[in-house]
Amino acid sequence: MRVVGISTAHDASVVVYCDGEVEFFSKEERLTRIKRDKVPFASMLEAAKFIGDNSVDAVAISSPRDVALDPYVTSIIDASRKMFKTNNVQHLASTHHLCHASLAFYNSGFDKSLVIVIDRNGSYHPDSRGIMFESETVFVAEYPNTFTEIRKNYWAANRGEHADTIITEILLAENKAKPNCVTTCNSSYGVTKVYETATVLIGENILENGKTMGLAAYGDKNKDFTEFFLPNGFPDDSLFSHIKHPFDGWLASIYKDYSDKIKRHPTPEEHEFYADYAYQVQKQTQEQVLEIIKWAVEKTGIRNVCISGGYGLNVVANGYYISQLPNINFFFEPLADDTGNSIGAAMLLYRQLSSDAKIKPIKSTFFNGHEPDINPKNVSEAFSKFVDYKKAKAKDVARLLADNKKVAIFDGKSEGGPRALGNRSILFYPNLNDSKDIVNRIKNREWYRPFAACVLKEDANRYFDMMTINESPYMTISFDCLPSTKDLFPGIVHVDGSCRVQTVDKDNHNLYELLWEVKKITGHGLLLNTSFNLAGSPLVETLNEAVDVLLKSELEYIWTPKNKIVFNKR
Numbered sequence: 001m002r003v004v005g006i007s008t009a010h011d012a013s014v015v016v017y018c019d020g021e022v023e024f025f026s027k028e029e030r031l032t033r034i035k036r037d038k039v040p041f042a043s044m045l046e047a048a049k050f051i052g053d054n055s056v057d058a059v060a061i062s063s064p065r066d067v068a069l070d071p072y073v074t075s076i077i078d079a080s081r082k083m084f085k086t087n088n089v090q091h092l093a094s095t096h097h098l099c100h101a102s103l104a105f106y107n108s109g110f111d112k113s114l115v116i117v118i119d120r121n122g123s124y125h126p127d128s129r130g131i132m133f134e135s136e137t138v139f140v141a142e143y144p145n146t147f148t149e150i151r152k153n154y155w156a157a158n159r160g161e162h163a164d165t166i167i168t169e170i171l172l173a174e175n176k177a178k179p180n181c182v183t184t185c186n187s188s189y190g191v192t193k194v195y196e197t198a199t200v201l202i203g204e205n206i207l208e209n210g211k212t213m214g215l216a217a218y219g220d221k222n223k224d225f226t227e228f229f230l231p232n233g234f235p236d237d238s239l240f241s242h243i244k245h246p247f248d249g250w251l252a253s254i255y256k257d258y259s260d261k262i263k264r265h266p267t268p269e270e271h272e273f274y275a276d277y278a279y280q281v282q283k284q285t286q287e288q289v290l291e292i293i294k295w296a297v298e299k300t301g302i303r304n305v306c307i308s309g310g311y312g313l314n315v316v317a318n319g320y321y322i323s324q325l326p327n328i329n330f331f332f333e334p335l336a337d338d339t340g341n342s343i344g345a346a347m348l349l350y351r352q353l354s355s356d357a358k359i360k361p362i363k364s365t366f367f368n369g370h371e372p373d374i375n376p377k378n379v380s381e382a383f384s385k386f387v388d389y390k391k392a393k394a395k396d397v398a399r400l401l402a403d404n405k406k407v408a409i410f411d412g413k414s415e416g417g418p419r420a421l422g423n424r425s426i427l428f429y430p431n432l433n434d435s436k437d438i439v440n441r442i443k444n445r446e447w448y449r450p451f452a453a454c455v456l457k458e459d460a461n462r463y464f465d466m467m468t469i470n471e472s473p474y475m476t477i478s479f480d481c482l483p484s485t486k487d488l489f490p491g492i493v494h495v496d497g498s499c500r501v502q503t504v505d506k507d508n509h510n511l512y513e514l515l516w517e518v519k520k521i522t523g524h525g526l527l528l529n530t531s532f533n534l535a536g537s538p539l540v541e542t543l544n545e546a547v548d549v550l551l552k553s554e555l556e557y558i559w560t561p562k563n564k565i566v567f568n569k570r
Contacts, residue, residue: 001018001019001057001350001353001354002016002017002019002023002051002054002055002056002057003016003017003018003056003057003058003059003060003346003349003350003353004016004017004047004051004056004058004060004080004084004346005017005059005060005061005062005341005342005343005344005345005346005347005349006040006044006059006060006061006062006076006080006342006345007040007062007063007099007338007339007340007341007345008038008039008040008061008062008063008070008072008073008076009038009062009063009064009096009338010036010038010207010338011027011028011029011036011037011038011337011338011339012028012029012037012038012039012040012043012338012342013025013026013027013028013040013043013339013341013342013343013416014026014028014043014044014046014047014342015047015342015343015346016047016050016051017343017346017347017350019356020350020356020360021360022343023050024046024047024050024051025342025343025367025368025369025416026040026042026043026046026047026368026369027043027339027368027416027538028040028042028043029538030368030369030414030539030541031043031046031369031541033537033538035536035537035538036207039072040342041079044076044079044080044083045083046369046370047084048083048084051084055085055086056084056085056086057086057088057353058086058088058089058090058349058353059080059081059086059088059089059090060090060092060345060346060348060349061073061076061077061080061089061090061091061092061345062092062095062096062099062341062342062344062345063076063091063092063093063096064093064096064121064122064123064124064133064134065093065123065124065130066091066093066094066126067091067093073091073093077089077091092345092348092349093123093126094123094124094125094126095123095348096119096122096123096134096341097117097119097122097123097134097137097309098139098147098344098348099341099344099345099348100115100117100119100122100308100309100312100333100336100340100341100344101115101117101137101139101141101147101306101308101344102147102344102345102347102348102351103308103333103335103340103341103343103344103347104117104306104307104308104312104331104333104336104344105139105141105147105306106347106351106360107331107333107334107361107362108304108306108331108333108361108362109331109359109361109362110141110304110306110329110331111142111143111359112140112141112142112143112302112304113140113141113302113304113305113306113331114138114139114140114141114293114296114297114300114302114304114305114306115138115139115140115141115147115305115308116136116137116138116139116289116292116293116296116305116306116307116308116309117134117136117137117138117139117308117309117312118135118136118190118191118192118289118292118307118308118309118310118311118312119134119135119136119137119190119192119309119310119311120190120192120193120196120206120310120311121133121134121192121193122134122135122137122309124157125154125170127166127170127173128154128166128167128170129166130157131156131157131158131163131166131167132154132155132156132157132167132170132185133154133155133157134152134153134154135153135154135155135190135191135192135193136151136152136153136190136191137149137151137152137153138150138151138152138292138296140300140302141306143351143357143359144351144354144355144357145348145351145352145355148180148181149178149181150180150181150182150296150299150300151181151182151183151292151296152174152181152183152184153183153184153185153186153190153234154183154184154185155185155187155188155189155190156185156187156188157188159188167185170185171183171184171185184234186232187234187235187237188235188237188240188242189235189237189240189253191235191285191288191289191311192209192285192309192310192311193235193240193253194228194229194235194240194253194281194284194285195209195212195281195282195285195311195314196209196252196253197240197253197254197255197258197281198212198215198216198274198277198278198280198281198282199211199212200243200245200252200253200254201254201255201258201261201262201263201274201277201278202215202262202263202264202265202266202274202278203246203247203262203263203264203265204264205245205247205248205250206245206250206252206253207310207337209310209311209313209314210313210449211446211449212278212281212282213278213282213314213315213316214446214448214449214450214494215266215271215274215275215278215448215449216275216278216279216281216282216283216316217275217279217316217448217450217494217495217496217498218271218272218275218278218279218448218495219275219276219277219278219279219280219282220272220275220276220279221279223276225276225277225280226239227284228280228281228284228285229284229288233288233291233292238256239255239256240253240254240256241253241254241256241259242254243259246262247264255277258277261273265446266448267447268447268448271448275448282314282316282317285311285317286314286316286317286320286321289311289317289321290320290321290324290325293305293321293325293328294325297325297328303327303328303329304328304329304331305328305329305330305331306330306331306332306333307321307330307331307332307333307336308333308336308340309336309337310336310337310338311336312332312333312336312337312476313336313337313418313476315475315476315477315478315500316478316498318330318332318476318477318478319467319477319478319479319498322467322468322469322477323467326467326468327468330469332474332476332477333476334362334365334417334419334474334475334476335365335416335417336476337418339416339417339418340416340417363507364507364508365415365416365419365421365474366412366413366414366415366416366421366423367413367416368413368414368415368416368541369413369414369541370413371412371413372410372412372413372541372542372543373542373543374410374543374560374562374563374565375563376389376565376567378543379543379544379547380544380547383544383547383548383551385570386551386569386570387547387550387551387567387568387569387570388567388568388569388570389565389566389568390565390566391564391566392559392564392565392566393564394510394513394514394516394517394561395517395520396566397514397517397557397559397566398518398520398521399521400556400557400566401427401428401429401514401518401527402429402518402521402522404428404429404431404432404438405556405557406426406428406438406439406442406554406555406556406557407426407427407428407555407556407557407558407559407566408424408425408426408427408532408546408549408550408555408557408558408559409422409423409424409425409427409510409511409514409532409558409559410423410424410532410540410543410546410558410559410560411423411510411560411561411562412562414539414540414541415539417474418531419452419474419475419476419502419531420529420530420531420532420539421454421473421474421475421502421508421511421529422454422502422508422510422511422529424531424532424533424539424540425454425511425529425530425531425532426439426442426443426530426531426532426555427454427514427527427528427529428491428527429518429522429527429528430451430453430489430490430491430492430526430527430528431488431489431491431522432490432491433490435451435489435490435491435492435528436450436451436490436491438491439451439491439528439530441553441554442553442554442555443530443533443534443535443553444534444535444553445535448495450492450494450495450498450499450500451491451492451528451529451530452475452492452499452500452501452502452528452529452530453489453492453499453500453501453502453526453527453528453529454501454502454503454504454511454515454526454527454529455501455502455503455504455515455525455526455527456503456504456512456515456516456519456525456526457470457471457473457503457504457505459519459524459525459526460472460501460503462482463481463482463484463485463489463526464479464480464481464482464485464499464501465479465480465481465482466479467479470503471503471505472501472502472503473502473503473504473505473508474502475500475501475502475529477500477501478498478499478500478501479498479499479500479501480497480498481493481497481498481499485499488524489524489526489528491528492526492528502529510561513561514527514561515527532546532549533549534549534552534553543560546558547567550567550568550569551569556568556569
């Protein structure tokens with residue numbers, strides 16, 4: 001059975017899902033080069049070409065809003081019928097969180113679990129006239145396709161006599177229809193909307209919360225601050241407001257007293273105010289999510305927990321949950337943002353139509369797009385006259401890295417999610433005190449953002465406090481660095497002593513081999529790993545895009561393992 005899944009929110013994507021496997025996947029921004037592109041027509045065309053004359057049984061379109069609130073979805077529906085030659089097109093307009101949950105649960109390998117979705121802006125309640133939007137949802141998930149809501153929180157896009165009447169009637173009906181689910185709508189904000197108040201304060205788009213996470217580590221942990229959340233766990237609406245973002249025009253949340261303090265790119269000399277606020281946002285929101293997790297575990301007795309939704313990419317929070325709940329088995333979905341909702345929707349519909357109960361945990365995220373052309377003779381003439389290339393085995397590249405050369409690895413299909421895991425990575429041996437500055441100059445990133453590490457799985461405990469787990473293959477968790485790591489590898493140690501870690505085993509063959517060769521030379525199978533792109537741009541998808549970055553930046557080499565070639569500037 002073949003199901004096409006389409007996500008039409010930000011970070012749009014398309015998947016071809018056949019008999020429980022991803023056949024084809026495309027994130028729209030990788031084709032259009034428009035960061036977080038939300039209109040997936042280019043990916044739909046690529047998916048249709050891939051399918052060719054093969055039949056499609058159904059199309060699942062994941063969209064947080066119906067056509068009344070988002071008319072362009074109508075064109076997606078109509079185009080799907082024509083491109084994929086099926087009338088079975090299902091628009092999952094009120095199931096945004098369910099699509100997040102589906103992806104996480106089916107990827108986790110658990111036979112039964114809690115799935116906790118923490119998201120800024122999910123589907124609106126279909127009877128709310130665009131007033132109530134999903135914020136946090138807790139599901140109990142079981143095979144083949146049972147997702148039972150036990151807690152659901154909406155945020156209100158409007159309040160007052162008319163809106164409150166609608167909300168009250170809906171909540172009464174929901175709690176009567178689903179007596180085992182606690183349904184609430186007590187605030188105009190949710191956990192993720194509170195988090196974005198710090199992101200907006202530093203002039204960033206509301207989807208760039210990863211930058212806030214990096215700045216938060218610089219905050220003063222001993223300063224007292226207002227409690228953002230009331231004793232009942234809901235945001236204190238009196239503290240917040242909404243504004244039109246001064247730099248991009250998006251509607252955004254802001255701390256009321258700070259709407260005149262928004263500043264783009266805080267400098268090292270004036271960052272304290274912004275870092276202190278970011279720290280409070282990080283601390284208080286992750287504490288609220290922890291309470292949701294504890295409540296769900298206590299209510300159900302289930303100790304398998306999946307985390308998804310946009311907030312699920314918060315690696316600091318994920319590490320915090322593990323440290324506080326060492327007896328819980330966590331799975332953090334690597335495509336937790338809306339990128340993965342095409343797959344989640346396809347998985348959900350496939351299981352509903354087929355009743356397939358086979359457990360198929362995720363194997364990797366290396367499934368975006370097509371196998372790239374890595375023949376150096378096919379590099380665009382505009383670039384080829386500026387680069388040389390030669391044969392290079394893993395041991396040759398390891399020597400370059402050991403000598404602190406700046407090397408990118410370009411191999412196979414790119415990562416589907418936001419983390420570079422070895423197919424589109426910039427690598428550096430991070431033993432120099434100015435390692436971060438060196439790599440930051442390549443990417444032109446903000447000074448306060450940390451870098452991740454990739455490390456041989458069997459060696460991870462040499463450098464990091466891995467708590468109760470032994471692997472983190474998708475770079476979804478932040479760990480404390482051991483004291484010796486801070487001396488050995490300052491380039492991957494953040495100001496608070498933490499590091500986002502990718503453990504690498506033999507399944508990630510090329511990166512594993514490279515780390516082993518680095519270990520032979522240096523004694524340490526560890527490298528700084530950051531995404532192969534320039535700041536503000538998507539991951540490179542083609543060899544020409546990779547060479548373009550080489551020529552535009554301080555990057556020195558690109559290695560293509562499959563044909564064992566290294567490129568450098570002429």
